[in-house]
Amino acid sequence: xxxxxxxASGLILGFFGILGALLVSGTESQTRDIIIHNERMALLNQxxxxxxxxxxxxxxxxxxxxxxxxEFLGIDDTQAYIGTQQGELAAIxxxxxxxxxxxxxxxxxxxxxxxxxxxxxxxxxxxxxxxLGDKIELERSDWVLGFNGKSLTNPxxxxxxxxxxxxxxxxxxxxxxxxxxxxxxxxxxxxYFNQEHQEIFKRYLKKSLEEAPKExxxxxxxxxxxxxxxxxxx
Amino acid sequence: MNSYREIISNGLWGNNQALVALLGLCPLLAVSNTxxxxxxxxxxxxxxxxLSNTSVSLIRHVVRPEVxxxxxxxxIASFVTAVELSMKAYFFDLYKIxxxxxxxxxTNCAIIGRAEAFASKNNPAKAAVDGLAIGIGxxxxxxxxxxxxxxxxxGTLLSQAHLMFGEAARDWTIQIEGFKxxxxxxxxxxxxxxxxxxxxxxxxxxxxxQKQAAKEPVIEAAPQESPG
Numbered sequence: 001x002x003x004x005x006x007x008a009s010g011l012i013l014g015f016f017g018i019l020g021a022l023l024v025s026g027t028e029s030q031t032r033d034i035i036i037h038n039e040r041m042a043l044l045n046q047x048x049x050x051x052x053x054x055x056x057x058x059x060x061x062x063x064x065x066x067x068x069x070x071e072f073l074g075i076d077d078t079q080a081y082i083g084t085q086q087g088e089l090a091a092i093x094x095x096x097x098x099x100x101x102x103x104x105x106x107x108x109x110x111x112x113x114x115x116x117x118x119x120x121x122x123x124x125x126x127x128x129x130x131x132l133g134d135k136i137e138l139e140r141s142d143w144v145l146g147f148n149g150k151s152l153t154n155p156x157x158x159x160x161x162x163x164x165x166x167x168x169x170x171x172x173x174x175x176x177x178x179x180x181x182x183x184x185x186x187x188x189x190x191x192y193f194n195q196e197h198q199e200i201f202k203r204y205l206k207k208s209l210e211e212a213p214k215e216x217x218x219x220x221x222x223x224x225x226x227x228x229x230x231x232x233x234x
Numbered sequence: 235m236n237s238y239r240e241i242i243s244n245g246l247w248g249n250n251q252a253l254v255a256l257l258g259l260c261p262l263l264a265v266s267n268t269x270x271x272x273x274x275x276x277x278x279x280x281x282x283x284x285l286s287n288t289s290v291s292l293i294r295h296v297v298r299p300e301v302x303x304x305x306x307x308x309x310i311a312s313f314v315t316a317v318e319l320s321m322k323a324y325f326f327d328l329y330k331i332x333x334x335x336x337x338x339x340x341t342n343c344a345i346i347g348r349a350e351a352f353a354s355k356n357n358p359a360k361a362a363v364d365g366l367a368i369g370i371g372x373x374x375x376x377x378x379x380x381x382x383x384x385x386x387x388x389g390t391l392l393s394q395a396h397l398m399f400g401e402a403a404r405d406w407t408i409q410i411e412g413f414k415x416x417x418x419x420x421x422x423x424x425x426x427x428x429x430x431x432x433x434x435x436x437x438x439x440x441x442x443x444q445k446q447a448a449k450e451p452v453i454e455a456a457p458q459e460s461p462g
Contacts, residue, residue: 020312
């Protein structure tokens with residue numbers, strides 16, 4: 001009798017397990033394409049905000065490169081998106097991580113044009129103090145726009161600091177650590193661009209040639225790519 | 235606890251899960267930093283409550299007592315995942331803000347609490363109304379707490395409403411000119427202080443109502459505070 005009860009309970013539990021799995025997998029297959037599309041568009045919008053669509057004639061997301069340059073970009077295994085214009089390098093958007101924010105790592109995008117001038121910087125995620133360090137978000141203050149048009153020669157090296165340290169860039173009242181870390185990391189990304197941009201562009205050209213035969217990959221392939229990107233970003 | 239009227243008034247006020255039962259504090263305190271965040275999580279929670287209460291009530295005669303809790307958890311977890319995926323598909327921007335808190339709905343004790351205490355003992359219609367009422371009660375607290383923290387903390391109201399209501403809602407944001415806000419309200423302690431104040435306010439109102447009811451010669455049932 002006891003066995004019968006246990007068996008019945010087990011079967012009921014199993015039945016609801018299957019039911020739950022069906023519900024989840026059904027929803028997943030219904031929403032998968034929309035979610036992939038959303039994530040792709042979200043990333044693309046961020047990139048186009050830095051590098052207007054009119055300035056490039058390729059697809060940013062088609063052949064992203066994975067870079068291992070922890071020394072310059074904070075961590076290994078970051079993505080870089082390459083924009084070209086008539087076969088020339090028009091822009092590289094680096095993902096860079098600042099491991100030493102005030103409250104944990106800060107993830108940002110640094111866009112550099114073909115000549116090594118900053119197109120812009122955007123903070124993707126951070127956990128800085130609300131009301132103080134979070135002014136690095138464009139939604140909260142214009143501070144991050146202060147990087148537009150800057151390069152390694154404008155300003156020159158000793159000025160690549162926050163004002164408190166004798167440099168050119170503003171800090172926030174009550175929050176110096178965050179801006180200081182970002183200024184420093186943006187400069188490192190520029191240094192990296194200076195050293196490596198030809199190499200990166202070559203790798204990009206090679207990759208786009210290799211992947212050329214499947215120029216229009218199946219939707220699922222693109223999705224997997226994007227998802228991998230998103231995962232490394234979060 | 236039988237008429238619909240009682241179910242609704244209990245869910246919204248008398249047995250409000252956030253103010254009386256003090257359940258679901260983890261999402262409540264973490265997400266209530268703006269009105270829109272609070273509203274978003276509240277609505278997602280309401281949807282899960284409605285679905286889970288209804289289905290738990292539908293299966294209440296099938297499920298044996300020994301396995302009832304695991305089955306409820308399964309049901310709730312499946313619905314939460316489905317809601318999460320749907321949100322990611324149809325409210326992607328809001329999802330980016332609330333994302334990490336949506337799976338936490340599973341751990342919101344209010345949901346399994348209602349399944350166990352109410353839905354498993356009542357018919358589906360009543361269970362659905364209960365889920366809805368409890369959910370809306372929870373949402374109201376989230377919204378009020380979020381709105382007051384946002385107002386005191388950064389001097390705005392309904393900022394980022396467009397994440398939820400579309401581009402037209404971009405102008406809904408109310409900004410208090412020249413008020414930078416008191417940072418404390420946005421930080422975690424602000425959530426505790428805010429929730430404490432709301433609970434205190436509710437108690438004051440309840441006491442006042444009881445006094446009024448005691449004064450009245452025709453005594454109707456005073457609003458009862460049933461334990462969670």
